[in-house]
Amino acid sequence: MNNLLPLIVGFPFLVAGVFPFLSKAEDASTQKGLHRIALGASLVLLVFTVVLAFSPEAQTATFNLSWLPALGINFSLGTDGISTTLAVLTSLLMVLATGASFSTIEKRLPLYYSLLFVLIGSVLGVFLSRDLFLFFLFFELELIPMYLLISTWGGPRREYAAMKFVLYTLFGSVFLLASIIGLAYFSQSYHLPTETLFSFTQLGALAQSGYIPPVFQLLLFVGFFIAFAVKLPIVPLHTWLPDAHVEAPTPISMLLAGILLKMGAYGLLRFGFDWFPVAAQALAPYIGVLAFINIVYTGSIALVQTDMKKLIAYSSVSHMGFILLALVAMNQVGTMAAVFIMVSHGLVSAALFLGVGTLYRQTHSRDIALHGGVAQKAPFIFYTFLLMSLASLGLPLLISFAGETLALYGAFISQSFRAIPLGFVTLPINIQWITGLSTLGIVLGAAYSLWLVKRIFFGSVSDACQKIEDAKLNEVWVLGTLAVLVIVLGFKPQLLTSQFESSTQAIGKRFEQVLVQRDQALLQQLQGYNPQNGVSQNLPMAGE
């Protein structure tokens, strides 16, 4: 099974290399052929990832290829529950995005699919790499295809939006790279083996060991945090997202919301929180506030949008706030919730973007006010969109319910902070308060989702919607697949959680351990002891 990993990462690039040589004719039959080839290829990819996920080695598979040994760079891939889950999500959404492309993308297909497969390959590389240099390489590699995809096939302001996306992400990468090099510096100064300078296990163990001076732990954490905060996104670094989502063509919006944001969440979990738990708990109060702002502020913005896609884009940011809140909880439940929301939001937001996309394809307008009464004209779109909106607002027995409830529960029982120190004054606001206030986000979610459904689908049929037809065949099966998944996983979330439970538990346990040690140190301080070395020095090497 080990050979599946390079296959999963390599196959998309291979496909991407083939597409430029295919026919560039723009007649209907050639296009259909190209679409089908792409669909076939992405189905093959899905099969690979699913086989990996259900193989006995789903949690432990590794692949190592010495690449630039003198520099400590290895082509090293590996899985754990989280990586496998996200890899399956990625390839699943790729299949669905390809399906959605049938009716939306009409020009320059070879280039389109070539870029799309490069994009997917690099996203899979991000999720599966076990070498920090390789991770960074894939993280950057994804930019250019995404830029071209948005700016070639996007809406009227596509060039602006695409450039904004690239520059924001690259701005984040600056700090990511700085942190990576910083970590390498410490690895070198502790004389760790240089052949595996960038390997996750080695750097992770070093970071968790607490041998890095606390100040630098904080700085390195902040570096990782900024990089992934842009990607997630976290207010105030989120402004690229509405533009990019709105201007991107429908399939790309699906992928952007479905997978690309998860790269941010994944990075935050894996490098930010898991590697620097001490720094994370030190900054937890502020990140908690950011999570609250993310949830409520962007939720409120979503409420007043007049543009359908923009509304869903802001709702995405709001949901990412729940991931951040779940991470800040720093316990087993929260960690599991974070990964769960990654998947649930991936499915739901992709469906919502496609639902809106089917309308946009026909009316060429994203203005909510121009739509009305679509339910009468297009019942299938209506029912699936309604289902997804209900899922999005967290209705029980639909997929998001489990994730968001877990997130709120995890945050509510969390011990991560009890007050917010602001230098001169300490606000007596603990995470329970933040969590309580964040539930407002659920209410806001219900408000904007249902209001959107009401305005678009109910009432009398507006002028723009007179000629609207129901979803095309390809949209039916894509939306149908998503609807089935949303319901099935809503009824039985264990199907999903069993995939990554052990991995998130391991991470969550490390978090809880850090919090317990912090509290013990605090207690000792209160009792008159004064441990000289601080909390972090007492931690055992996590890798040993």
Place this chain on the structure above:
Amino acid sequence: MMLEAISYTLIQTSFGQFIYNQNLAFLAPELVISLTLLMTFALSLAKTQVDQAKSWGIALLGSVVALVSIVMHYQLFYTGQASASQSVMFGMFEADLLSVVARFILTLGFILILHLSKRYVETRLPSQTGEFYTLLLTAFLGALLLCGANDMIMAFVALETLGISSYILTGYLRNNLKSTEASLKYLVYGGCSSAVLLFGLALIYGLAGGSTSFAVLPQALSQASDLGAWASLAIVMILAGIGFKVSAAPFHTWTPDVYEGSPTPITAFLSVISKLAAFVFAIRLLTPFAGVGNENVALLIGLLAVFSMIVGNVAALKQTNIKRLLGYSTIAHAGYMLVGLAALTQNSLGALLFYLATYVFMNTGAFASAMIGDELLASEDISAYSGLIKAKPWFVFAFSIFLLGLAGIPITAGFFAKFFLFQSVVLSDLGNLGVIIIALLASTVSLYYYLNIIKVMVIGEPSEQVQRLIGEGKDSTWNLSKTLTLATVICLIFTLGLGIFGQNGLLISESAMSDHGATVTQNLR
């Protein structure tokens, strides 16, 4: 085998004995190039254009032979010959691994530039082909000598050989107003900077106790407990001279105009060969400062670096002429390289040398693309490239790779080179992280203008010229210069491959630096 036999026979003659005693064999590349340039000079006297055209072949042959001799010298280092690293001509020239590696890259770059020049010179300056290659070879000779120059006089003469030939070459399009302007501007700036550099060298000469050799510098500098005002002044002057050569801000003002006005192969020559040689010169001259008064030197170079990165990248944002844009991008790249120079450690200098090597291919590739673009579209305006992907997809692919390489996007060599360079700088001292963050932010800005060109080519509606190209389709009578295509393909292969398979390149660069560093330390004792 035969070469060895011949060289053995040659050594038996008295002239051969002289060569042998002075290790002149290590100057073989320079001697070959000198011989070649004499031949092209003779050819330039020929009346017919057919004869003149032969000078290209001779120049190519000469540089290939030079390349072979460099490789043969390089092999000496690996067959364990103790005499591999040698001073030549009474210590004037240091034939160490650094000079070998640098000259190897330089010669490769020069061969590429010869390929760029062929069609250009044939069509624009048919009657002066011989002169053109003679001057080009002379400039190249200067660059080669600069790579090994271990003596102030040698370095200055080499620098001037390189400089003066370049002044003439920039003005080679005599009837072109911009070219003439470029030449004059370059001459005036270059003259001034040479004077300043010479003044700086003279001060160092005094400090070093009346010796012109770089070898005595470590000793002399270590004896001075701290660098006095005179030494600081000398360093500022030398940095100004080097800054001019590598087009670092604030000594960059000549760059955009000269780059735009010069014949494009010469622009490529200036941005690649001239810069590489100047950096090797800077490495040789500045490494002795690594121990003493390092902070001041590092600070000055660091300031130059930050300034260049900001000025180059910000000014490039608004450029509409492709050559001008590449000019500003060159300034920015000088900034990144100076970051490596400022750290002055073996690893960072090794990474710098590797960066220079990748830069040779990326930038030559970019200029080759600009030349192809000029041939296709008869315009240097970026807007003319609009929608070019519909007519020439493979050209757009190649050009995009070069631009992404310059921007440092994976998986091009530029990404690896930048990563290695910045990593080595931080690994030498964590305090350098601040400069690195500035450098990274600057390269974020740079992506804007590189990506802009790609955007225009891929997304833009076809411009007039491109529409004409599409209209002609396969009936086009236009044919691409074979040499230019070959150069572009070679650059493309290296730009894509040098990063992924570039480990040995970096290791060789690093061992070159450790070889050089060992010599410096030896001189210190």
